[in-house]
Amino acid sequence: MAWALKLPLADEVIESGLVQDFDASLSGIGQELGAGAYSMSDVLALPIFKQEESSLPLDNENEILPFQYVLCAATSPAVKLHDETLTYLNQGQSYEIRMLDNRKLGELPEINGKLVKSIFRVVFHDRRLQYTEHQQLEGWRWNRPGDRILDIDIPMSVGIIDPRANPTQLNTVEFLWDPAKRTSVFIQVHCISTEFTMRKHGGEKGVPFRVQIDTFKENENGEYTEHLHSASCQIKVFKPKGADRKQKTDREKMEKRTPHEKEKYQPSYETTILTECSPWPEITYVNNSPSPGFNSSHSSFFLGEGNGSPNHQPEPPPPVTDNLLPTTTPQEAQQWLHRNRFSTFTRLFTNFSGADLLKLTRDDVIQICGPADGIRLFNALKGRMVRPRLTIYVCQESLQLREQQQQPPQPQPQQKQEDGDSDGTFFVYHAIYLEELTAAELTEKIAQLFSISPHQISQIYKQGPTGIHVLISDEMIQNFQEEACFILDTMKESSDSYHVILK
Secondary structure, eight states, X not given: OHHHHHHHHHHHHHHHHHHHHHHHHHHHHHHHHOTTSOOHHHHHTSHHHHHHHHHSOOTTTTOOOSEEEEEOSOBOSOOBTTSOOEEEEETTOOEEEEEEEOOOTTSSGGGTTSOEEEEEEEEESSHHHHHTHHHHHHHHHHHSTTOOSEEEOGGGOBSEEEEEOOTTOTTEEEEEEOTTSOEEEXXXXXXXXXXXXXXXXXXXXXXXXXXXEEEEEEOTTSOEEEEEEEEEEEEEEESTTHXXXXXXXXXXXXXXXXXXXXXXXXXXXXXXXXXXXXXXXOGGGOOSSOOTTOOOSOOBSSOOOOOSOGXXXXXXXXXXXXXXXXXXXXXXXXXXXXXXXXXXXTTTTTTOOHHHHHTOOHHHHHXXXXXXXXXXXXXXXXXXXXXXXXXEEEEEOOHHHHHHHHSOOOSSOOOOTTTOOTTOOOOOOEEEEESSOOHHHHHHHHHHHHTSOGGGEEEEEEEOGGGOEEEOOHHHHHTOXXXXXXXXXXXXXXXXXXXXXXX
């Protein structure tokens, strides 16, 4: 009975002890944190809350973007869940990026049948390096003269139009493309991630880069300034074959982890899908005017349709002598290399002025560019013109000469017609250079001389023995003597056509 009376007392003692311990623990927490130290944002920043937040469905998760860009390179398996993917690339290797049109029916109808412009950039992933990007790129240019950070492998690319690589922007390329057609661009990244790290102890990790693509459509003025879509992905660039070794190392590390640890990491995917991002803030580069160092003419890399009737072709501009001068600046020298089909060597001669290029010997150029292109570049630098296959001289017969021929000859010393006659008449001859040695080519050259259309010349004859008129043929032109002299006589056939006679 006594035992039964003591039981409630024991319960009360235990209960009071627990209450005191709990109060003490609460008071300790209050003393350590204080009233102003508590912040809800700190609690929400804990990893467990971040994980829950990222697992929540987003409103635009199922939204289909108008374009999708796929980099054909595997992602790393050593990337944790909810982190951005990371892709390893080899320096200088060509990687395909597929440009896909994901528009729904009726979406963006204003670009149907039109071209869009995409600008590719390789930029820094770290915010610290983004602030000093200009200084970092200038330092890289100084250490790697003539090289570019980003290039397009044009022979392997499909569907790109007018690709451009600005000599002053080493990390940027651009091109036009038709979303309705298959388009794949192959890019090459020539810098490696460890070139931008602080070299202190060696074996340091390389900095990550980003490949960003910004796509624009034409505005009312025909300029590609209206933003359509932007996407990017994270990459690291290694020396040749280094990316393959790094991928293999990451895969072997993951195989050694336990199944529970593997659940914390993403699987490796065969391709990398670029995720949507904000457009690059450097809007000043997005314009339709030709950039420095570019050839402003379009260069399509797929077969297009005809441009109209040959009878309505615009007349070609007169030939302009394009010789390199010693006073040519490095930027003008880059333009000269592009115009004369030496675009593949612009990186090698980035800092060369006209005087620098003209000082190169024949052996120097051949050693730099190889035998074929070296000889071609040397001849272009020295301004050597190719001799035509045939040169003839022609003079238009004047009315004064016809009247003199109709008068009876007088006994007086005669001079050559090339110089003039005894009355002081002076004859001016024009040189005609022929390459194809055809009657059609001769017709075009004579038409240019008379400033008329070739279609206005019906036939060309050569005056033969006893004054006969022999029709000019290709074979006859091929048997003309070098530097032969002719007088051109014209006979009107109709209101707008003529016969030309070579005397």
